[in-house]
Amino acid sequence: MHTLPATAAELAAWLRLSLAPGLKPAALRLLLTAFGLPEAILRQEHEALAAVAGDAAARAALAPTGPDFDAHLDAVVAWRELPGNQVVTLDDPAYPPALLTMPDPPPLLYIKGRLDLLHTRAVALVGSRGATPQGVEDAERFARAFSAAGVTVVSGLALGIDGAAHSGGLAGIGSTVAVIGTGADLVYPAAHHALARQIAVQGAILSEWPLGTPARAANFPQRNRLIAGLVSGVLVVEAAMRSGSLITARLANEMGRDVFALPGSIHAPLSRGCHRMIKQGARLVETPEEVLEELGFANATALAAARVRREQAVTREFYAGSATSATSAARRIEPREPAEAATATRxxxxxxxxxxxxxxxxxxxxxxxxxxxxxxxxxxxxxxxxxxxxxxxxxxxxxxxxxxxxxxxxxxx
Incomplete structure (x- = not known):
């Protein structure tokens, strides 16, 4: 284990294995466990690698590099030298510890921004790209509360709920991490360029994909596993029945993370995915404090006091509303002129x-x-x-x- 960034030679070996077609992260981890660093793996005979990870993994690891490899390595080295950019390898102490609990942690991570946020308490907040106005408001409100409690908000930089989650996270000390499905040198969707720039300064952007990787539908479920891996719990705000957010929740559950869902109207299409999750065991939550309390991220006494204040405010609002309704009703039953009455009943x-x-x-x-x-x-x-x-x-x-x-x-x- 080293504390300095990988040398050019070390980075070249890591990059070669990370780009090897057919070499899956889980197989690479087996090889790293058996032989140590990538440079040692590349010095082994085919038979030795095959005995550990199988014939296909051995062939992939020892396959010669493509004609573009040197140019790609130069691009990675140049990208790493830009302010705020880091390439973290699986053997680096800076590698996010939560991801090491996964069976298939990525060998390389491309990070823009604050590396320290990948070592903090974190909650994922995900949901529909086509979110309702209420969903967007709920996502930002929950994210603000999480961030204010010093908890990092993790999401996927998509439109809708993800964007609102990042905006709310940026408002507090916990900040936010965007896990993206493209190369770290690209922003998708384009509408989030300004948000991505802000996250790169105040938060962090994380990708496991090689630089220059465009947005592909197949990449996003893999991106979702990193979102689930980084956090202690996942909150789904709005989701249709066939939603990528449900994939994130399922992966989180498989990794032993807690899963929460915000309920909605039985008539709302984007509540159906959340309701399905609740039926399958996700915890129904109505306030950010419930999530923080369940994950052990907040002081129970402070939460109880907050709940009392909230309930008192709701009670005051209800009685104020009742008075307003009574006044409105009194106005409605005042005698009308005949013409007005005729118009009202038409x-x-x-x-x-x-x-x-x-x-x-x-x-x-x-x-x-x-x-x-x-x-x-x-x-x-x-x-x-x-x-x-x-x-x-x-x-x-x-x-x-x-x-x-x-x-x-x-x-x-």
């Missing part, structure tokens, strides 16, 4: 499917009770248009007004 001409404003508002509403202020922020509608659209949706039976000035989708009849 059937509404509203058609939900053909009204762009209504569809926009429904999308912003999602499947959870939401306040007027939040709807105004999400839709950026003019105040009058927002109120008119809410009234149309309520008259059409699409939404219901709730105590506390909140709105929710109406349950199907």
């Amino acid at each position: 059937p509404s001409p509203f058609k939900a499917a053909s009204d762009a404003d209504a569809q926009r508002l429904l999308a912003a509403l999602g499947y959870a009770p939401t306040t007027l202020e939040i709807l105004a922020t999400r839709t950026e509608m003019d105040h009058t248009v927002l109120h008119t659209t809410l009234l149309q949706l309520e008259l059409a039976g699409e939404i219901s007004a709730l105590p506390g000035g909140r709105y929710a989708r109406a349950s199907p009849g």
Whole structure:
């Protein structure tokens, strides 16, 4: 074990084995256990390697390098010399200890940013790329709470829930780690270039893929195993029934990590994956404190006090909302002029499917009770248009007004 970055010769041997077609990380680990460093493996005879890891692994390890190997090695060395960039090998003390508990840890890790974050308490927060506004808000809120407690938030830099998780993680002392499915010199999706730059400065970006590796669908399940391997627990915020987040949760469960899921409406498509996980044993959670407490990352007394404060706030909001509702009801039963009454009883001409404003508002509403202020922020509608659209949706039976000035989708009849 060495404490300095690998020399050029050592890095060349590591890179050769990491790039060898057909040599899987689990087989390479067997060879490293038996023979030591890659340079020692490359000096062995085929028979000696085959006796340890099988004939196919021996052939792959001893195969000659391709014509582009030297150029690739030069590129890795040059990338490593850039500020903030590091290449960590499996034998390096800086290698994330959590990944060493995996059966197939990657031989090389390409890291941009803070290496120390890979040695901290961490929670993964993942979910749908096409997240609802409520899901995005929940993901950022949970991530902020985790990071504020000094816990690193790990996610995959995808659109939707992942992006919100990273943004929330950046807001606290725990910061965030993005595990990506491309080479560390690329950013995918392109919309997250600015976010990736911020993470590279305040957090860390991690990849096991060779530099220049583009986004390929087959890479992302493998990326998900690293997300699961780095953390003590995985929280899924929103997920459809066929979601990559469910793969992450399954891998985490297989590695002995805790799995949590945020419940949602039974009518919301992106709640079905979470509900399925809960049926299969994932823990249903409603607050960040529950996750932190379950993982032993927080002081139980402080959590209890926080819960009491939250419950008191909910009680105050409920009674304030009840008073508001009573005042509104009193206004509704005041006598109307005959013309106004006739207008009020006329059937509404509203058609939900053909009204762009209504569809926009429904999308912003999602499947959870939401306040007027939040709807105004999400839709950026003019105040009058927002109120008119809410009234149309309520008259059409699409939404219901709730105590506390909140709105929710109406349950199907």
